[in-house]
Every structure is written in C-alpha cells, then in structure tokens.
Amino acid sequence: MSYRIGIDVGGTHTDAVIMDNNRQLVSKIKVPTTEDIGSGIKRAIAGLLTQSELDPREIQFAMLGTTHCTNAIVERRNLAKIGVVRIGAPASLAIPPFLNWPKELLDKVFVGSHIISGGHEFDGRRIAPLDEAALREMAAEWKGKVAAVAITSIFSPVDSGDEQRAQEIFREILGDDIHYSLSSEIGSIGLIERENATILNAALVHVARLMVRGFEESLAENGIRGARIFLGQNDGTLMTSDYALRFPVLTIASGPTNSIRGAAYLTDAKGALVLDVGGTTTDIGVLVQGFPRESSLVAQIGGVRTNFRMPDLLSFGLGGGTRIRGEGDTLTVGPDSVGYLLPEKGLVFGGTDLTATDIAVAKGLTELGDRGKLGSLSPQLVESAYATMIDLVEEAIDKMKTTSDDIPAIVVGGGSIILPDQLTGVSEVIRPLHFEVANAIGVTIAEVSGQVEKIYSLEEWGRDQALEEAKRLAAGEAEAAGASADSVEIVDIEEVPLAYLPGNAVRIRVKAVGQLTI
Amino acid sequence: MGWRITGEQLAHIGLGANLLSSGGGGDTYTFQALALSVIDHQRGIEVISFGELGAEDYVVIIGATGSAALCEEMIPSGQEVITALRAYEERLGRRATAVMPLNIGGANALIPLILAAQCGLPVVDGDGMSRTFPELHMSSLHLAGVQGNSLAMTSVSGETVYLAEPDNILLSQLVMQTTQDMGGVAYFAGLGVSGQALSTAIIPNTLSTSCELGRIAHEANDVPQCLSDFHACFSNSIYGRPQVLIRGKIYGVLRQFVDGLVEGSFHIAGTGRYEGAALEIRYKNEYLSARRGDSYVCLTPDLLLVLDEERLSPCMVDEIEEGITVTVMGIPAPNVLRTGELLSYIGPEASGIMEPYTPVELLAGKGWLE
Numbered sequence: 055m056s057y058r059i060g061i062d063v064g065g066t067h068t069d070a071v072i073m074d075n076n077r078q079l080v081s082k083i084k085v086p087t088t089e090d091i092g093s094g095i096k097r098a099i100a101g102l103l104t105q106s107e108l109d110p111r112e113i114q115f116a117m118l119g120t121t122h123c124t125n126a127i128v129e130r131r132n133l134a135k136i137g138v139v140r141i142g143a144p145a146s147l148a149i150p151p152f153l154n155w156p157k158e159l160l161d162k163v164f165v166g167s168h169i170i171s172g173g174h175e176f177d178g179r180r181i182a183p184l185d186e187a188a189l190r191e192m193a194a195e196w197k198g199k200v201a202a203v204a205i206t207s208i209f210s211p212v213d214s215g216d217e218q219r220a221q222e223i224f225r226e227i228l229g230d231d232i233h234y235s236l237s238s239e240i241g242s243i244g245l246i247e248r249e250n251a252t253i254l255n256a257a258l259v260h261v262a263r264l265m266v267r268g269f270e271e272s273l274a275e276n277g278i279r280g281a282r283i284f285l286g287q288n289d290g291t292l293m294t295s296d297y298a299l300r301f302p303v304l305t306i307a308s309g310p311t312n313s314i315r316g317a318a319y320l321t322d323a324k325g326a327l328v329l330d331v332g333g334t335t336t337d338i339g340v341l342v343q344g345f346p347r348e349s350s351l352v353a354q355i356g357g358v359r360t361n362f363r364m365p366d367l368l369s370f371g372l373g374g375g376t377r378i379r380g381e382g383d384t385l386t387v388g389p390d391s392v393g394y395l396l397p398e399k400g401l402v403f404g405g406t407d408l409t410a411t412d413i414a415v416a417k418g419l420t421e422l423g424d425r426g427k428l429g430s431l432s433p434q435l436v437e438s439a440y441a442t443m444i445d446l447v448e449e450a451i452d453k454m455k456t457t458s459d460d461i462p463a464i465v466v467g468g469g470s471i472i473l474p475d476q477l478t479g480v481s482e483v484i485r486p487l488h489f490e491v492a493n494a495i496g497v498t499i500a501e502v503s504g505q506v507e508k509i510y511s512l513e514e515w516g517r518d519q520a521l522e523e524a525k526r527l528a529a530g531e532a533e534a535a536g537a538s539a540d541s542v543e544i545v546d547i548e549e550v551p552l553a554y555l556p557g558n559a560v561r562i563r564v565k566a567v568g569q570l571t572i
Numbered sequence: 573m574g575w576r577i578t579g580e581q582l583a584h585i586g587l588g589a590n591l592l593s594s595g596g597g598g599d600t601y602t603f604q605a606l607a608l609s610v611i612d613h614q615r616g617i618e619v620i621s622f623g624e625l626g627a628e629d630y631v632v633i634i635g636a637t638g639s640a641a642l643c644e645e646m647i648p649s650g651q652e653v654i655t656a657l658r659a660y661e662e663r664l665g666r667r668a669t670a671v672m673p674l675n676i677g678g679a680n681a682l683i684p685l686i687l688a689a690q691c692g693l694p695v696v697d698g699d700g701m702s703r704t705f706p707e708l709h710m711s712s713l714h715l716a717g718v719q720g721n722s723l724a725m726t727s728v729s730g731e732t733v734y735l736a737e738p739d740n741i742l743l744s745q746l747v748m749q750t751t752q753d754m755g756g757v758a759y760f761a762g763l764g765v766s767g768q769a770l771s772t773a774i775i776p777n778t779l780s781t782s783c784e785l786g787r788i789a790h791e792a793n794d795v796p797q798c799l800s801d802f803h804a805c806f807s808n809s810i811y812g813r814p815q816v817l818i819r820g821k822i823y824g825v826l827r828q829f830v831d832g833l834v835e836g837s838f839h840i841a842g843t844g845r846y847e848g849a850a851l852e853i854r855y856k857n858e859y860l861s862a863r864r865g866d867s868y869v870c871l872t873p874d875l876l877l878v879l880d881e882e883r884l885s886p887c888m889v890d891e892i893e894e895g896i897t898v899t900v901m902g903i904p905a906p907n908v909l910r911t912g913e914l915l916s917y918i919g920p921e922a923s924g925i926m927e928p929y930t931p932v933e934l935l936a937g938k939g940w941l942e
Contacts, residue, residue: 147650176646177755181728208645246644350893366895456821550827558829560829
C-alpha cells in the first residue's frame with residue numbers, strides 16, 4: 055500500500071492528514087501553527103506517523119499548502135534583492151515599474167529598474183528591436199547586488215521571445231545562481247498587474263527555498279525520504295517542488311481553495327456554498343463544478359495589485375474562539391478571538407472568556423467541555439448572542455449566493471460546531487466526516503493543472519481551431535506539471551471577445567487538470 | 573466657475589468617469605496614475621467653465637481611440653498627446669489656449685488632464701458626449717455644426733499622422749482605420765473649435781459632475797448613502813433625476829461578436845424590495861437598454877449605471893459576472909443627445925433595438941404591475 059501525506063498551514067492551526075492510495079483517510083491531526091511555520095509542520099508529521107504507526111517509507115507523496123509566501127510579503131521578511139527590467143519602450147515609459155507599491159516593501163527589494171526598447175504589439179509585430187546593449191549594461195551594474203531578476207516584456211503572452219533572450223543575456227553575465235522570473239510564465243494580459251506578480255515572484259526566491267527545503271527536511275527528519283513533493287497553488291491544484299522553487303508566488307491564497315476543494319471531495323458535491331469556520335474567522339466560498347468560484351476583483355497581495363484569480367471569498371469575524379462581551383444593547387460578537395487558546399480560555403473549558411463555542415454549548419448544538427461551567431449565563435444573553443451570530447452567518451450567505459433559491463451548504467473547519475443545522479437560504483447543512491481537516495484533505499487529493507491564456511484572431515484561426523489549440527497547450531502544461539496524460543481533462547474555458555480590434559480578436563483562457571502520475 | 577484639480581481629485585474624476593461611462597470607455601487606473609505622476613501638486617490643473625471662454629480662445633479636443641483592453645498592456649509613453657498636439661498646432665499654424673475631453677465616460681476624461689498638466693494649459697469643464705460613444709460624430713459638437721476638419725494621431729511607438737476631412741462622419745471612419753493601422757490604440761489632438769463656437773456646442777460641467785460623483789463613491793460609508801448622494805448630484809446636474817431600476821444579483825451573462833463589436837446581455841434577479849422582479853440589460857461596447865419583461869425601462873442615449881454594491885464602483889461591460897450584487901440606475905442623458913439628428917446615430921434604432929426612444933423618466937415606472 056502507498057500513502058500520501060497532506061498538510062495545510064492556516065492562521066491558527068496546522069492541519070495534516072495521511073490518506074491511502076484509494077484516497078481513504080488513515081490519520082488526522084491538528085497542531086497550533088508556529089511563528090516559524092516549519093516546526094509546526096514537523097510536529098504535525100511526527101504526530102501523524104505515531105498515530106498511524108505507518109512505515110515512513112510507505113509515504114510516496116507529500117503535499118503542502120502553506121502561508122510562507124503570503125507572510126513574507128505581508129511581514130516584509132526574507133525578501134530577495136532584485137533587479138527589474140521592462141521591455142517595450144517607448145511604450146509604457148509613462149508608468150515605471152513599482153506603481154503604487156507600499157514604500158517599505160519597495161525598499162526591501164529594490165536594487166534597480168529600467169525600461170528598455172523591444173517588445174511586441176498584440177498581433178506579434180515588433181514595437182522596437184530589443185536593446186541588448188542596455189541589458190548587458192544593467193547586468194554589469196547589478197552583478198553581485200541582486201539575487202533575482204524580474205523580466206517583463208509588452209505582450210509577452212503573445213510573443214515571449216524578448217523575455218527569453220533577455221534571460222540568456224543576464225545568464226551570461228550574472229550566471230546560473232541568480233533566479234530569473236519571466237512574466238510570460240506567470241501572468242496574463244495586463245502589463246502592470248503581470249509585472250507586479252513577476253516582481254513579487256522574484257522577491258520570493260529565498261522564501262521559496264526556505265519553504266521547499268524546510269518541508270523536505272521535516273519529512274526527512276521523520277524518516278520520509280523518497281516521497282515526491284508538491285505544493286498547493288491558488289487555483290486549488292498542485293505543482294511540483296521544482297516548479298514551486300521557480301514560481302513561489304503561485305502558492306499565495308492556496309489555503310481557502312484547499313478547504314473548498316476538500317469540502318467538495320468529502321461530500322461529492324459539485325455546486326454548494328462552503329463555510330469554513332476556524333478559530334477566529336469564517337470564510338464563505340462557492341463551489342462551482344467542483345472548483346471554487348473565482349473573484350472578479352483585482353487581487354491585492356500585501357498592497358500590490360496583481361492579476362491573479364483568487365477564490366471569491368467572504369470572510370467575517372466569527373469563529374469558535376470569537377469573544378462575546380456585554381449584554382442587551384451593549385452585546386458584541388467579536389471580531390477578536392481567543393484563537394488557539396480556546397481550550398484554556400473558553401468558559402466550558404474552565405476559562406474566563408465567553409466565546410462563540412460557549413454559546414453553542416449552551417444552545418445544545420455541541421457537547422464540548424463542561425456544560426456545568428455555564429450556569430451563570432442568563433438565557434437572554436445566550437439567545438441574543440446566538441441570534442447575532444446567526445445573523446452574521448445568514449447575511450454573509452445571502453451575499454455569496456447567486457440565486458434566490460435555497461442551496462446546500464457544506465460546513466467545515468474546527469469551528470463549524472457552532473453552526474446550527476438550519477440556516478436561512480440554505481436547503482441543507484452538510485457536515486462531512488473529517489470536517490475539521492477538510493483543508494488538509496483538499497491539498498492531499500488535489501490534482502495538477504496547466505493553464506494558457508492567449509489572444510487569437512478568429513478570422514485567422516477560426517473559433518474551433520483556436521479553442522483546440524488552446525486546449526492542446528493547456529493539456530501539455532498539465533502533463534509537464536506531472537499529470538498522467540490519460541487523466542487530463544479541460545475544466546474551464548473562458549472566451550472574452552476584445553472590442554475595437556481587427557480580425558475579431560478573442561482572449562481565450564483554458565485550464566486543464568489531471569491526476570498525478572503514480 | 574473655475575477651479576483647480578488636485579491630486580486627490582484625479583482619483584475622484586477617474587472613478588466618476590467610469591460612473592458616467594454607461595459600462596464602456598475603458599479602465600481609468602493607468603491614466604489616473606499617469607496624470608498623478610505629471611500633476612504639479614502646488615498648482616494643480618486649471619479648469620475653466622465655458623462661460624469664461626473668449627472669442628480669441630481656441631480649444632483643442634484630446635483623447636484616445638481604440639481598444640480599452642489593449643491599453644492595459646500597451647501602456648502609453650506619456651508623450652503621445654503632446655506629440656499629437658504639437659503636430660496639429662504646427663499644421664494649423666495656431667496654438668491651443670485650452671483643451672477638452674471628447675467624452676467624459678471612461679479613460680478619455682483623464683487624457684486631456686495629462687496634457688493640461690504637462691503643458692500648463694487649462695481644461696474646459698465639459699465634453700461632447702456626456703458619456704461615451706464609439707465614434708467622433710456622435711457628439712454635441714457635431715450636432716452644433718462644428719466640423720472637426722482635422723486632427724493629428726500619435727501611436728504609442730511615436731508614429732504621428734495628420735488627418736484632414738471636412739465631413740465628421742468620414743473623418744470618424746478615417747480615425748478608426750488609422751487606429752487599427754497603429755496597433756489598435758492611438759492618441760489624438762484636434763477638432764479645434766473657437767471659444768465662441770464651443771460655448772453653444774459643449775455639454776457643460778460634466779468634468780465637475782464626474783469629480784463630485786467620484787468623491788461621493790469614495791467617501792460613502794454604505795450603499796443607501798451613496799445612492800442618495802448620487803441622486804442629489806445627478807438631479808442638480810446637466811443629466812437629471814436618476815431612476816433606480818432594480819437591486820439584485822447578476823445571472824445569465826451572454827457575450828458574442830457581431831460585426832467586430834462585442835455584444836451581449838445579462839439579467840438581474842431582484843432582491844429585497846425588488847424580490848420577484850427581473851431586469852435584462854443589453855450592451856454593445858456600452859450598455860444600451862434595460863427591459864422588464866417586454867417593457868423597456870431605459871434606452872440609449874440615457875445612461876445605465878450598474879453599481880457593484882461591494883466596491884461602490886461601477887461594473888464595466890467586461891466585468892459583468894454572475895453573482896455580483898448590483899443596483900442599476902437609469903440616468904437621463906442631457907437634452908442635446910435626445911434631439912432627432914443625434915438619436916439617428918445613438919438612439920435605440922441605431923443600435924438595432926426596434927423601439928422608439930422614450931426618456932427614462934417616462935419609462936422607469938413601467939412594467940411593475942405585471
């Protein structure tokens with residue numbers, strides 16, 4: 055029998071599971087997330103192996119969904135010094151790189167930034183010849199000062215030739231030890247946002263090593279040596295550790311996606327709301343065709359505008375540890391929480407803080423701790439606190455639903471015990487087995503994906519051929535990422551006609567996913 | 573009355589221009605950043621009202637043409653509009669004393685401001701469309717008999733051409749063709765008009781209205797406050813009293829190509845007070861019409877504002893997605909757009925809707941009692 059281990063690092067808890075190759079759960083654990091992240095991961099792995107009594111050599115796959123990169127950007131820690139080049143002048147000279155970046159983030163990473171001539175028009179024509187001399191000059195200027203270089207060329211999603219040539223020139227002068235981020239490999243049309251994502255990716259090169267090497271070490275120290283390692287990315291699919299070293303920025307926001315995917319797996323649902331109730335907050339996402347609905351909003355990462363497609367989430371301050379204060383007119387629910395200290399601070403556990411969990415116990419929604427310790431709570435207080443909690447949840451549900459019909463809601467996460475079995479707007483509250491580790495299950499069962507986004511002229515290609523070509527490219531990407539060829543399927547096609555362009559230009563985005571090759 | 577645009581107000585104008593774009597006109601984020609990078613924060617940008625224009629004034633219209641989607645990748649060098657203006661002035665042997673947007677809806681509201689900041693010229697408070705339309709002649713200037721005659725166009729890579737054609741409609745076709753030859757996006761300066769002629773041809777004060785609308789949306793704490801302040805602002809403007817048509821969620825989004833233009837429709841299912849009601853909105857680059865069942869409740873050139881309640885900002889046609897909660901307002905177009913000749917270009921029939929134009933104020937109450 056072979057097994058896979060999956061770990062999801064959340065704000066409060068690090069959750070981990072072992073599943074067998076029939077995707078049945080063997081063992082599960084929750085430990086507090088540590089400040090360095092890594093020691094929490096190590097403890098979770100050790101705990102799982104002790105519990106399951108498995109031979110570590112039987113673990114063939116190890117998956118990690120982690121907040122290393124998000125934390126590094128938000129806390130401005132461990133970021134690499136980088137050089138930034140944009141190719142496309144004279145176009146775009148008006149708006150230099152780092153537009154509207156938070157100053158303290160910019161100061162951490164900035165070594166130099168230049169806009170040079172080169173790049174393409176949307177139809178592949180050249181804007182200007184690539185200025186190779188300028189590239190050599192800046193490489194000499196940056197030598198010894200940068201750990202990574204971010205390269206962005208105008209319309210590189212159409213023709214990435216200039217970005218690749220620039221990388222070659224930098225390699226000649228700066229060598230192979232420097233990391234190169236090419237925008238055509240990271241983002242889609244939209245220069246500023248794609249460039250920002252490329253710069254962030256370059257700045258994360260050290261963090262990527264800490265994240266991947268740290269995970270490898272945690273596994274090795276626990277005797278897991280031969281396992282293939284994967285990291286969860288923001289679209290709910292996996293990438294290999296080699297890929298994660300090159301594209302660390304794609305790990306950002308994988309957590310909420312994992313819990314939605316886990317909820318889908320645990321219930322076989324294709325369309326539903328997913329409520330992930332943690333210790334401090336609840337995230338509501340929408341499951342469509344087995345994947346999270348994506349947000350239409352511009353994704354800001356640490357104050358930087360990017361064009362990543364993030365899961366459409368509504369977060370609000372209600373979790374198992376949410377503190378409840380006052381009474382009557384002064385009653386407040388959250389938004390602060392006792393977090394992972396709930397087992398010490400909650401009233402039912404002998405503590406002194408009134409929490410959402412205490413109210414749920416008082417209402418008889420769950421059996422937890424010692425009910426007798428709630429004797430002093432007035433029934434009015436319990437009722438009004440509970441009503442306020444439910445209002446918060448139902449209001450958020452209403453915002454996230456696309457139709458006025460009642461739809462099923464899957465409730466997961468350790469804090470979901472505070473929710474009742476009936477909610478307005480919900481046809482059925484589904485509580486899957488292992489709900490408390492749905493996020494770790496989500497990353498463990500995840501598939502691998504490939505995605506392409508290109509502009510096609512329908513006059514030149516014809517619609518069917520353009521779609522076929524895009525599908526073929528996406529499937530190829532998925533296989534390159536580790537999917538077995540016979541399992542690859544196309545899960546999403548987006549076709550956006552572009553107005554005022556000759557030749558009926560359409561932006562086509564195709565995503566393919568497949569199972570890991572065993 | 574004149575005023576000076578501050579850096580903070582550039583953001584208001586950017587958002588306000590999107591609110592007035594009826595779903596088209598392109599994203600203002602890039603041009604707002606560009607304007608902010610060239611504005612003199614001490615002096616600001618001088619705005620003059622049409623009443624302050626003298627007979628000796630010569631106002632040049634400034635803007636961009638082409639694909640808004642391409643603008644997000646093909647960002648300008650920042651020199652395009654100056655190059656175009658200098659080329660135009662040289663051919664005419666005449667200097668601009670002020671500049672003005674052709675259309676206040678979308679990115680084109682900001683482009684004259686960039687030039688004004690770069691050259692120290694004042695901007696006239698107003699425009700020729702009060703929203704955005706795809707062609708030059710769909711404007712109050714054309715209606716007032718102002719013949720464009722000529723303009724200069726500059727591409728992002730710096731190539732400049734001068735186009736002369738006395739007929740506005742033929743000139744408009746030339747501009748569209750040249751834009752495509754220039755890579756899909758181009759910047760122009762031209763259609764110069766004397767201060768005197770402009771004072772009867774302008775749709776006045778739309779720049780101040782966009783600034784005020786943007787300020788309201790930026791400063792509002794909640795949807796009801798935002799809507800009631802919008803109501804007051806529109807009611808006291810060249811537009812008129814807006815009509816709330818529905819509040820609800822978007823579903824059933826369709827998009828397709830028709831003759832090289834993006835067309836489509838979507839529906840809104842009412843919530844709250846509008847529970848059980850539904851609205852269908854059709855668009856062709858911009859929002860064209862809103863319909864309840866078989867009854868039209870808003871027809872072009874009246875404006876449709878689809879307000880995303882979460883962001884308190886307007887949904888553009890390419891941002892429409894299922895599940896977004898919106899409030900839809902029908903906003904009366906200024907009277908000049910409702911006259912016979914302009915309706916033949918921008919009215920419902922010109923857009924393939926077989927329904928005579930009726931003002932939104934008269935239509936909005938229809939269809940409720942079915």
